[in-house]
Amino acid sequence: MKMKSMKKVVGPEYNLGDKIKTNVYAVGVAMQESVYPHTATVFYPRERKKMPDNFRGFILFDPDKCISCFNCSFVCPANAIRMKEAPNKRYYPTVDYGRCIFCHFCIDSCSGGALKATKIHDVAYKDMDAMFTPTEEMIELPEIIREDKKYVEYEIKEDDLHLKRTKGEDYLFVEVPPPKEIPMVSTCIDPDSCIGCRVCAEVCEHGAISASVEDGGTLRMKIDTDECTGCGLCVKECSMQILMLNKLERK
């Protein structure tokens, strides 16, 4: 195979006029940068970067919406979520931020919509033990001392990064519109295998399942499709695993 002859790279030859021209341009850029710096640095904490709405930060909790289904603690890949018994005998999540990897699977899996994402990413702890956040501290936002008077957005113009500063505080909550609900209702898929333990009726928070003993030794079980919210608690608790959530089709 014949080798191609190599080409020698030769630097451009500047004459005196070109040299003066480039030097003057460089001094001009330096002076411009000293007056109006064109850097990408955000001067935190006096200003903050505006985080996108899908930012995954500190997790907030609303106990009124929690159905204690344990889904968040089951799904957590880092085992950061533990369920603790609250004074009202219900189980609520606690988050250990020493373990949390901020995947927000818990928020995605929360069937009651009780967990909410925020854009807070700068919570400081004094030691590892303090990173364990009990339920009470998850209800309110953590105390933040805010010095920021403006927020910064990045924008790309002509292949160059520019900062766009806006006065005002960035709102740290994430307001996600509630997902379109598919109405689900609990149904029994194998009535003959029901042992009649009535655990479903006992756990139902909405009183949708009723069990009544009739004369003649039969137990009549009934799921009220109007009351059932499709939370799935009975499906989880059914000892024979014969309850199932089905799409509700109204006539």
Place this chain on the structure above:
Amino acid sequence: MAAATGVAGQSEWEVAVPEKPLKDKTYFENLKAKVIDTNLCSRCLTCAAICPGGITVVGNKVDFPDYETKCLDCGACVRVCPRFVYEPKSGLGDYIEFIAGRSKRFAGQDGAMVTELLVSAIEMGMIDRGLFAGRDEKWATEMFHVREPEQLAITTLGGTKYTFADVLPALKEAVGFTKRGVGIVGTPCIVSGVRKLQQEYPIFRERVKLVVGLFCTENFHYGDIGKFLQEKGVDFSKLIKTDITKGKFIATMSDGEKVKFKIKEVEEIVASGCGVCTDFTAVESDASVGSVGSEKGFSTVVVREEPAKKVIDFIKEKEHADFGEAKPEELDYLINLKKGREKNINSDAASS
């Protein structure tokens, strides 16, 4: 209402509630009065498998701690208990085939043929998991879900244990997980428990595909047999095999040492439920296996139902085992011995 998943669901249904002999007591108290306290209980744990509350074993007896507050009074335990309305079964029953077999793939006493049956059933796709009783270092039983033949590399799964295993609570769990079906092994009382579950609840009828019974004269509580063997000088850390042959209990150690004693000596610690059991061959099983009736090294296999027949045909086709002749008449002595226990049932019922 049409279901999203293709499974029709119902929002109204009825459950038959069983009758209570003692009207003002809970069902568990009824069970306790009629079965547990009268020493009829075989400790098959069918009740514990179905109980949504907490029936469990305390000491040597089936019990329900805090039943006053925790019992849901659903009646499931009474519905499934094989001895609440006890219809003792005995004899050899009807069978399709009566053969002796020796597994080529697995080593062991009668366990090898049982393992062969379940593993072949997994391989032919009849079941997707088999329940095996294993043991820990102290010879207490533990249940294993075997889904791949490779899992049987755990050597403690083979071999007879002569203590009770919690097979049926594990079966309930397996029935929840299974896609194709479950296969289980058990003593005659466990087989009766499974049949009762299948009779009452369709979920077990559909998902328990293969029930292998074991020839059983009696069984021992873990605590009792452990204490007894320790008194005889058996070191559990070295024990590798227990066996009953020709009226002698033989415990073999890893260094080859054998501790032997007559079976009459252990009669005192035989579990009370076995005293009223008349079933030697697990009459209700799909196939039952035991050493009596065949030559040394072989196990007798009594094939009773169609699913077990298919498995045996599969083993024959693949040549996983040698087959030979077995003699039904050799079983007569033990069958009659157990049939003789019928008189205990009546006297117990009279005393209660």
